Amino acid sequence: MSSFVPTRPETLEDQRLYTEARLVEVACLDCTATVGVKKNSEHHTSVQWSSAALRACPELCGHDPSAGRRDVHRACPRLMASIDAAVRAGDVPVGAHDGY
Amino acid sequence: MAHFYYVHFAFPTSFRNVFEDHTATQFMESKGRPDKAGGYGDAELFLKSEATYYGPAYMINWLDTDYKGFRTEVVLVNCHVPTGPDSFLLQYGITVKKPEGLDDKTADYIAKKYATMFGEGFLQDVHIWKNKVPVQNPLLCEEDGPVYQLRRWYEQFYVDVADVRPEMRDRFEFEVDTTKANEFWQAEVADNLRRMAEEGDQGDAPAGDPQIMSGT
Numbered sequence: 001m002s003s004f005v006p007t008r009p010e011t012l013e014d015q016r017l018y019t020e021a022r023l024v025e026v027a028c029l030d031c032t033a034t035v036g037v038k039k040n041s042e043h044h045t046s047v048q049w050s051s052a053a054l055r056a057c058p059e060l061c062g063h064d065p066s067a068g069r070r071d072v073h074r075a076c077p078r079l080m081a082s083i084d085a086a087v088r089a090g091d092v093p094v095g096a097h098d099g100y
Numbered sequence: 101m102a103h104f105y106y107v108h109f110a111f112p113t114s115f116r117n118v119f120e121d122h123t124a125t126q127f128m129e130s131k132g133r134p135d136k137a138g139g140y141g142d143a144e145l146f147l148k149s150e151a152t153y154y155g156p157a158y159m160i161n162w163l164d165t166d167y168k169g170f171r172t173e174v175v176l177v178n179c180h181v182p183t184g185p186d187s188f189l190l191q192y193g194i195t196v197k198k199p200e201g202l203d204d205k206t207a208d209y210i211a212k213k214y215a216t217m218f219g220e221g222f223l224q225d226v227h228i229w230k231n232k233v234p235v236q237n238p239l240l241c242e243e244d245g246p247v248y249q250l251r252r253w254y255e256q257f258y259v260d261v262a263d264v265r266p267e268m269r270d271r272f273e274f275e276v277d278t279t280k281a282n283e284f285w286q287a288e289v290a291d292n293l294r295r296m297a298e299e300g301d302q303g304d305a306p307a308g309d310p311q312i313m314s315g316t
Binding site: 010043044 | 116118120123125126127150152162234236237240241242243246247248249251252254255258266267270271272273274275276277278279280281
């Protein structure tokens with residue numbers, strides 16, 4: 001096992017906190033994709049996709065990173081609009097637990 | 101994100117990470133800090149950088165540059181060859197697009213200039229790599245960025261294929277709106293410029309061409 005892979009219970013809990021905790025499900029308003037969203041502040045957004053969500057997204061599905069596509073970093077604008085709407089509706093809490 | 105300001109002396113104006121399958125990408129747009137490399141020289145330097153690791157072995161960094169309206173394209177490739185449990189051989193190369201309508205001598209001059217500037221920018225990162233150690237249980241805050249997501253992505257290359265878990269390859273996006281950070285940094289740079297003007301300081305580098313650029 002590589003040196004950077006968590007083994008101690010405390011570190012595994014840290015990993016869970018940073019990768020899974022506080023992810024709020026947001027459904028796209030335009031397709032059937034549902035993703036996990038976390039906003040530590042108004043200036044930050046994390047989006048966790050699943051393979052099922054990616055397959056459902058007409059904007060991103062079919063894109064093949066191995067083909068060398070340089071726009072892999074581009075977000076789906078419809079999902080981003082859906083996330084903005086969910087934040088405005090108060091469905092996604094904004095803020096981090098370690099305080100800022 | 102913040103290391104662009106402190107290490108590379110640039111204001112990051114846009115920043116995203118995307119991890120998906122075997123690729124890890126950083127998208128970044130920046131403009132130079134006027135207090136760090138010569139008068140207003142760097143303030144007129146704009147970069148758009150797309151850097152993708154295709155697994156841990158190599159990264160391709162596409163750079164669109166705009167310096168005083170002169171736009172060109174630069175590609176930096178770097179690769180890592182393990183040489184032991186805690187060492188690797190780092191190699192990098194830089195290619196610069198040959199501008200149209202210029203004679204070979206001028207094009208060669210530009211290519212060398214840009215290769216030197218981006219090479220030195222890359223070595224600013226390398227300097228940090230030479231002085232860091234792995235910490236399995238880092239003390240983090242959320243603003244440190246997606247450290248655990250990156251490690252989760254990286255782990256797929258250290259296990260048998262049968263043990264690769266979906267979350268190691270599932271798409272993850274991390275975006276920072278840099279507006280707030282830049283408000284603080286712009287104020288700091290304005291202070292620096294005012295102090296330099298009072299002290300008759302010309303900055304860290306002579307006025308003229310930017311000395312160093314980096315997209316990573």
